[in-house]
Structure formats: C-alpha cells, structure tokens
Amino acid sequence: MAMNKQTKPESPIVWQPSDVAEACTLKQQLGEDGVFVAGGTLLRTWWEAGIAHMPSHLIDISGIANMQKPITLVSSSQDRQICQIRAAALLSEVRNDSHIRTHYSLLTTAMKNIAAPSIRNLATLGGNVLSRVGDALPALLVYEAMLLWHDGQGEFEQSLAEWLLEAQVSHAWKNRLLLAIILPPVDQPEQEGHGRLDVYHKVGRREVFTPSITTVAMSAAVGADRHIVEVRIAVGGGQTAPKRLGHTELLLEGGKLDRSLLQSCYSSVLEHFRPVGDVFASASYRQKTAANLIVSELWKAMQPKS
Secondary structure (H helix, E strand, O other), X not given: OOOOOOOOOOOOEEEOOOOHHHHHHHHHHHHHHEEEEOOOHXXXXXXXXXXXXXXXXXXXXXXXXXXXXXXXEEEOOOOOEEEEEEOOOEHHHHHHXXXXXXXXXXXXXXXXXXXXXXXXXXXXXXXXHHOOOOOOHHHHHHOOOEEEEEOOOOEEEEEHHHHHXXXXXXXXXXXXXXXXXXXXXXXXXXXXXXXXXXXXEEEOOOOOOOOOOEEEEEEEEEOOOOEEEEEEEEEEEOOEEEEEOHHHHHHHOOOEOOHHHHHHHHHHHHHHOOOOOOOOOOHHHHHHHHHHHHHHHHHHHHOOOO
C-alpha cells in the first residue's frame, strides 16, 4: 500500500482498514504520524487539553470484522471458560454483559465508575487500558488479565502487569495493535467455609475525564475463622500506573485478620504504593487513602456475620 507524503492537515485523515493486517501495515507506513483509534473519547480530551498532539492520520479499527463481537467465551484445556473482551468493546457493553457481571464483578463496578453513561456508549475498554492510568486497570490486574496483541507479523499474548512495566520505559508498544483483553477463569474458594471478598473503590473528583485520586481493587477468600487466602490487591490513581501490591499480598496471605495484621497491612501499603502527586492531591494523601480503603474493607471482613 503506497502512500504519498503530505503536509500535516488541520484535521486528521481517517483510514478505515478492512482487517488487522491492513491496520498494522498502515501503522508501519505512517509511523508516529498515525494513531489507532476506536471510540476516541479520551484522545479528543487529550488533544483539546494539549496533553497530546493531534496526529496527521487516524487508523479507525472499529470497523474491522473480527473486532465486532465484543465478548466471547473460549473453553480452555481444563474445560473452563476464558473470557475474551475485544479492545473495541464499549465500556457499556462490558458493564452490561451477564457473564462478566457474574464472574468478574470488580470489572462491572469499575465500568460504572468511568465517566458518564453517554461516554460509556462511545469509549472502549482498549482505550481505557492503553491510557495506562484507566480506572479499569486495577480490576484487570486483580484478575491477572492478559493482553492479545498483533505486531504486524502475528498475534501474541502478554500479561497486563508486564506491559504496564514495559510501557514505563519504552514506546515500542505503540506500534502494535491491541486486539483483546483476556480474563482467566476465576477460581472459587477451595476450602469449605470460605467466602469471597471482592472490593473496588474509586476516590475521585467530580469532573468527567479527570484521573481518580486513588483507585483500589482487592480480591480474597476469607474463612469463618478470619484466615485470608488467595489475596490480590491492585492500586492506582492520578497519573500513577496501577500495580499489584505483591509485598502486601504476601503479608496477608494465610494470616488471620486481627488488629495487628491490619496495622502491618496499613504500613505495607504506605511503604510499597508510590503514587505521583499533583496539584489536586499529594503523593502522601493518595497513599493514605489507598491504605485506609484496603484496611477498612479487611476490618469489615473481620466482623461477625449477623
């Protein structure tokens, strides 16, 4: 596909490739002058705010045939269902899907907390992920999500956690096309008497499209004896790339919830969550907010069931 050099127009040229291969070829030819787009809601906000420059070319992936079915279930080798969400799936589609609501409730809650309903009917999950600070990310990290990419040569998978680290030091991922977000099956507690503790909290400002101050997602199994296992905690907020709190997870894993363990958990979050402060909230405020949210939910799990 030959392309002529042109001066940068006032409005981008929009390309509508028919398949993934053509989209990747366009990106290779356009380089930094071309940007993949589906909903484009966040990109428009960035352009208007001057956070990012408007490119000369937009590569619209929303019309690609195999991006059309937003959510599919695939059986694994253990005859368990893996959930695959296309990157172009609308936030509203993810929120309203019955399988996700049943098995990945944290993601459903996250969808409710992103922008306004009218925006959720345009914005995509892929765009939220690729922003690197999207409110869906903590929930996806807790579910140990994988990303399905196409690099122009073929498809490959990469863990979301690995990509978030990679994206901090390299922009090479911008030359790839995100095809889907893959959610592995959620295990039910193996031990009798254990119940699930699934929590998602977003603390933010009122304005639409402003990053949250702090976002927390947590999943665990808690027994009647208050022992906690299968702990996964992810935090983010503002311009901080969300991350799993591995040290805090290890601290809690297998422990019995009591005042001492909660105090240690609070200190661990303060030590290992390193957010970026800004004019709206300091790093210290974000740390304390995250620690308070996590510990308060663990305290609730300690209380006798009426």
